[in-house]
Amino acid sequence: MTLQDTPxxxxxxxxxxxxxxxxxxxxxxxxxxxxxxxxxPRKYVLDMFPxxxxxxxxxxxxxxxxxxxIARYWRQQGFTxxxxxxxxxxxxxxxxxxxxxxxxxxxxxxxxxxxxxxSMKRYAASFDWDRVLHTSDPEYYRWNQWLFxxxxxxxxxxxxxxxxxWCPFDQTVLAxxxxxxxxxxxxxNLVTKKQLTQWYFRITEYADRLLDDLNQLExxxxxxxxxxxxNWIGRSTGAEVDFEIEGRDQRVTVFTTRPDTLFGTxxxxxxxxxxxxxxxxxxxSAEVRMRFQDYLEQTQRSSEIDxxxxxREKTGVFLDRYALNPVTGERLPIWAADYVxxxxxxxxxxxxxxxDQRDLDFARRFGLPVxxxxxxxxxxxxxxxxxxxxxxxEQLLEAGDLPTLDPVATGxxxxxDGRMIHSGPLDGLSKQNAIxxxxxLLEERGxxxxxxxxxxxxxLISRQRYWGTPxxxxxxxxxxxxxVPDEQLPVLLPPxxxxxxxxxxxxxxxxxTGWVEVPDPRDxxxxxxxxxxxxxxxDSSWYFLRFLDPHDAERAFDPKEAEKWAPxxxxxxxxxxxxxxxxxxxxxxxxxxxxxxxxxxxxFSALLNQGMVIMNGSAMxxxxxxxxxxxxxxxxxxxxxxxxxxAFAGPPEEDIDWADVSPAGSAKxxxxxxxxxxxxxxxxxxxxxxxxPALRRQAHRLLADLPGLIEAFKFNVVVARLxxxxxxxxxxxxxxxxxxxxxVREAAEIVAVGLSLFAPYTAEDMWERLxxxxxxxxxxxxxxxxxxxxxxxxxCIIQVDGKVRDRIEVPPTIGxxxxxxxxxxxxGVIRALGERTVASVIARPPRVVNLVTAA
RNA sequence: GCCCCCGUAGCCCAACCGGCAGAGGCAGCCGACUUAAAAUCGGCCCAGUCUGGGUUCGAAUCCCAGCGGGGGCACCA
Numbered sequence: 025m026t027l028q029d030t031p032x033x034x035x036x037x038x039x040x041x042x043x044x045x046x047x048x049x050x051x052x053x054x055x056x057x058x059x060x061x062x063x064x065p066r067k068y069v070l071d072m073f074p075x076x077x078x079x080x081x082x083x084x085x086x087x088x089x090x091x092x093x094i095a096r097y098w099r100q101q102g103f104t105x106x107x108x109x110x111x112x113x114x115x116x117x118x119x120x121x122x123x124x125x126x127x128x129x130x131x132x133x134x135x136x137x138x139x140x141x142x143s144m145k146r147y148a149a150s151f152d153w154d155r156v157l158h159t160s161d162p163e164y165y166r167w168n169q170w171l172f173x174x175x176x177x178x179x180x181x182x183x184x185x186x187x188x189x190w191c192p193f194d195q196t197v198l199a200x201x202x203x204x205x206x207x208x209x210x211x212x213n214l215v216t217k218k219q220l221t222q223w224y225f226r227i228t229e230y231a232d233r234l235l236d237d238l239n240q241l242e243x244x245x246x247x248x249x250x251x252x253x254x255n256w257i258g259r260s261t262g263a264e265v266d267f268e269i270e271g272r273d274q275r276v277t278v279f280t281t282r283p284d285t286l287f288g289t290x291x292x293x294x295x296x297x298x299x300x301x302x303x304x305x306x307x308x309s310a311e312v313r314m315r316f317q318d319y320l321e322q323t324q325r326s327s328e329i330d331x332x333x334x335x336r337e338k339t340g341v342f343l344d345r346y347a348l349n350p351v352t353g354e355r356l357p358i359w360a361a362d363y364v365x366x367x368x369x370x371x372x373x374x375x376x377x378x379x380d381q382r383d384l385d386f387a388r389r390f391g392l393p394v395x396x397x398x399x400x401x402x403x404x405x406x407x408x409x410x411x412x413x414x415x416x417x418e419q420l421l422e423a424g425d426l427p428t429l430d431p432v433a434t435g436x437x438x439x440x441d442g443r444m445i446h447s448g449p450l451d452g453l454s455k456q457n458a459i460x461x462x463x464x465l466l467e468e469r470g471x472x473x474x475x476x477x478x479x480x481x482x483x484l485i486s487r488q489r490y491w492g493t494p495x496x497x498x499x500x501x502x503x504x505x506x507x508v509p510d511e512q513l514p515v516l517l518p519p520x521x522x523x524x525x526x527x528x529x530x531x532x533x534x535x536x537t538g539w540v541e542v543p544d545p546r547d548x549x550x551x552x553x554x555x556x557x558x559x560x561x562x563d564s565s566w567y568f569l570r571f572l573d574p575h576d577a578e579r580a581f582d583p584k585e586a587e588k589w590a591p592x593x594x595x596x597x598x599x600x601x602x603x604x605x606x607x608x609x610x611x612x613x614x615x616x617x618x619x620x621x622x623x624x625x626x627x628f629s630a631l632l633n634q635g636m637v638i639m640n641g642s643a644m645x646x647x648x649x650x651x652x653x654x655x656x657x658x659x660x661x662x663x664x665x666x667x668x669x670x671a672f673a674g675p676p677e678e679d680i681d682w683a684d685v686s687p688a689g690s691a692k693x694x695x696x697x698x699x700x701x702x703x704x705x706x707x708x709x710x711x712x713x714x715x716x717p718a719l720r721r722q723a724h725r726l727l728a729d730l731p732g733l734i735e736a737f738k739f740n741v742v743v744a745r746l747x748x749x750x751x752x753x754x755x756x757x758x759x760x761x762x763x764x765x766x767x768v769r770e771a772a773e774i775v776a777v778g779l780s781l782f783a784p785y786t787a788e789d790m791w792e793r794l795x796x797x798x799x800x801x802x803x804x805x806x807x808x809x810x811x812x813x814x815x816x817x818x819x820c821i822i823q824v825d826g827k828v829r830d831r832i833e834v835p836p837t838i839g840x841x842x843x844x845x846x847x848x849x850x851x852g853v854i855r856a857l858g859e860r861t862v863a864s865v866i867a868r869p870p871r872v873v874n875l876v877t878a879a
Numbered sequence: 880g881c882c883c884c885c886g887u888a889g890c891c892c893a894a895c896c897g898g899c900a901g902a903g904g905c906a907g908c909c910g911a912c913u914u915a916a917a918a919u920c921g922g923c924c925c926a927g928u929c930u931g932g933g934u935u936c937g938a939a940u941c942c943c944a945g946c947g948g949g950g951g952c953a954c955c956a
Binding site: 382674751827866 | 880881882883884885890891892893895898899902903904905906918919920921935936937949950951952953954955956
């Protein structure tokens with residue numbers, strides 16, 4: 025039987041193979057998942073969905089190649105794999121492009137989606153094309169609105185006036201993530217602060233759960249991402265202490281991580297832009313009021329950059345007001361200074377200059393008292409300098425080698441551990457014990473308590489832009505917030521005709537008169553829709569659930585489907601989303617859990633972060649002139665070669681420098697593998713048992729190792745092993761039993777199935793050339809034959825004092841005594857040992873024996 | 880300043896629970912085939928694992944301290 029027929033078949037023709045199989049897949053839709061009777065085990069493999077800005081680029085190519093390896097692997101393992109794709113299609117770039125070109129954002133967005141869809145299909149990503157969603161479709165965003173209303177009902181969506189980031193050039197509010205080093209991410213102008221009333225999601229209420237549940241993900245998420253999430257949430261534990269204020273009824277509460285230093289507090293500092301500061305100043309003299317007002321204005325003029333500059337000298341004004349230390353009754357002057365932040369803790373701190381660097385800097389600048397209450401030279405912890413032998417601590421002190429105890433002189437706060445002094449009931453205690461004791465005391469007297477505080481802030485979700493989900497709230501003339509009833513959803517975005525999308529600091533939707541003006545549902549009087557749209561991170565915080573039921577017109581998703589598929593077994597995407605997107609999705613999942621819509625509390629059971637594709641050591645960009653176009657690469661080397669290069673380049677989480685890898689080499693390998701499939705002369709039903717044992721062993725060892733390698737994301741190693749096997753087949757054909765050996769067919773088929781994870785076109789064509797029916801994508805792994813995995817003999821290394829002196833072939837089942845005897849008798853050992861005698865023997869059969877000589 | 884990764888041949892990268900430092904590729908060199916070149920096939924060359932300590936019979940692997948690179952958080956009380 026001849027498998028190669030036409031002359032064209034003799035060469036690996038990338039274009040022909042791609043065109044052929046692309047047409048087949050378009051017809052058969054092999055990766056659509058819809059059979060409700062399917063009883064196979066399930067996997068949900070999800071790639072982060074793309075934002076439709078232009079065509080796919082190299083970064084997409086890497087992410088989708090790697091996600092596809094995982095999806096295709098589980099299919100070969102006999103799982104039904106849900107691997108959907110959609111578009112995160114609301115957002116600023118569409119709006120900006122629309123403004124620039126005078127288009128409707130819809131045109132730009134959906135044209136780009138079409139282009140990306142075509143590219144993805146060409147790229148042979150094994151997506152379920154029947155579940156596509158776009159977040160900018162009303163069928164999708166109506167459920168954002170539904171979700172918003174559920175949060176609103178629970179008190180988790182609320183409005184508040186607050187200082188927000190404001191770009192004076194773009195005339196818009198910016199999210200924290202859009203502020204890079206104090207500048208607007210888009211126009212690079214300095215960002216200022218503006219007080220606005222905005223919608224927030226109360227994510228801080230979930231801070232503890234968001235932090236603690238990360239422990240469940242240990243090992244399944246990259247440790248880097250876990251660390252980033254922990255940093256971002258930023259929980260610190262300590263205590264709240266209530267201070268009485270002279271001339272004020274209410275106490276002021278401060279947060280501190282060092283309540284043990286309470287006796288060392290010598291003044292109090294409040295944030296100048298806090299309500300408290302304004303109130304305290306108001307109760308002071310006219311002169312203080314003026315000085316405070318000046319300072320406040322100065323603070324607000326200074327940019328984020330200035331404020332974060334740590335070399336900047338401390339500034340502040342004395343408010344001529346006093347607080348009373350709750351344990352000593354001591355009078356503490358109150359200052360306003362911008363090194364205290366209004367929105368962290370309570371916007372006020374108890375200053376302990378001896379033991380806090382910032383407080384010390386401030387105290388030294390303004391001549392405030394400094395009192396040491398922790399003797400950091402006391403021998404309590406390892407914080408002491410190393411004491412050279414023969415010298416006592418006293419001698420060192422005399423020699424001036426120990427740090428002096430006076431922070432005022434040195435300018436260095438004593439932040440280390442030590443023994444408490446000048447602290448009444450705390451004297452003599454260590455830091456940890458002092459913290460416990462003082463909290464106890466404060467609680468007994470009702471003037472303080474253990475407390476936690478967080479860096480995490482509530483999630484500002486309003487945007488004054490057009491291209492997003494309208495917030496489903498109507499404002500009554502009396503200020504009432506009236507949620508739009510579920511049955512009236514979606515609140516559709518009005519058409520852009522007649523709207524000015526140019527950012528002006530208020531939402532463009534406010535100008536859509538016919539849309540924004542609605543009757544008050546209570547009495548028909550004039551009312552207005554909320555003109556803001558939602559942050560697009562809302563869209564992506566639950567899309568993985570919509571994929572389970574993307575066409576459902578009755579609800580956001582079917583809880584039964586969620587039960588079947590969710591949470592996502594494997595999530596794949598860039599580390600750029602390591603904080604915000606993942607945090608928001610985790611938050612919304614917990615909310616949906618609390619509301620009873622899902623039965624799990626974490627959305628993504630495992631996470632793989634792929635690195636970036638860079639060029640010559642730096643990120644690709646037009647301005648650098650090092651941009652590599654994906655379409656050029658695909659044209660030049662073929663889809664499979666590019667996909668294989670992405671997998672082979674190295675560990676997935678590391679960056680790929682395109683200058684260091686060889687797509688041409690990948691193409692060469694694919695051609696080599698493909699050619700073998702045409703050389704096989706045995707029929708598909710040949711009995712392989714009699715095939716060349718060496719090749720069979722190699723092939724079966726690969727089968728045995730493959731699951732572990734893929735599941736550890738060692739795709740580069742799998743590709744290397746496939747290359748090895750192809751080399752083995754080549755050798756068997758050219759220098760061994762020849763192409764007619766059954767082992768050659770067996771190994772070639774294993775290569776085809778293995779390659780189906782990385783190079784779907786080539787694998788499919790090989791499978792056909794091998795005379796196999798059906799798609800290779802579902803062929804499944806052959807079971808490794810255990811008899812082929814057992815080695816007849818292994819090489820045992822024999823060491824003398826840890827150095828290899830000989831190696832012998834032994835049966836794998838050899839016992840320790842026997843092995844030791846062989847080792848002692850080996851020529852290399854006798855030579856190395858010479859006159860010396862063996863003191864002890866470490867035998868680890870069958871791999872190693874170590875003979876240790878007497879000293 | 881605090882925290883998280885990573886440092887192995889000229890380059891990209893392997894090396895299981897600590898046990899022969901090398902699987903694979905790129906580049907280079909040599910050879911076969913060819914009138915020649917390309918393609919193809921075969922072969923060869925190449926490091927003692929960033930540095931210094933420690934643990935161990937034995938360390939690329941574990942621990943400590945540095946150095947170099949990447950990343951996150953940061954006047955966060």
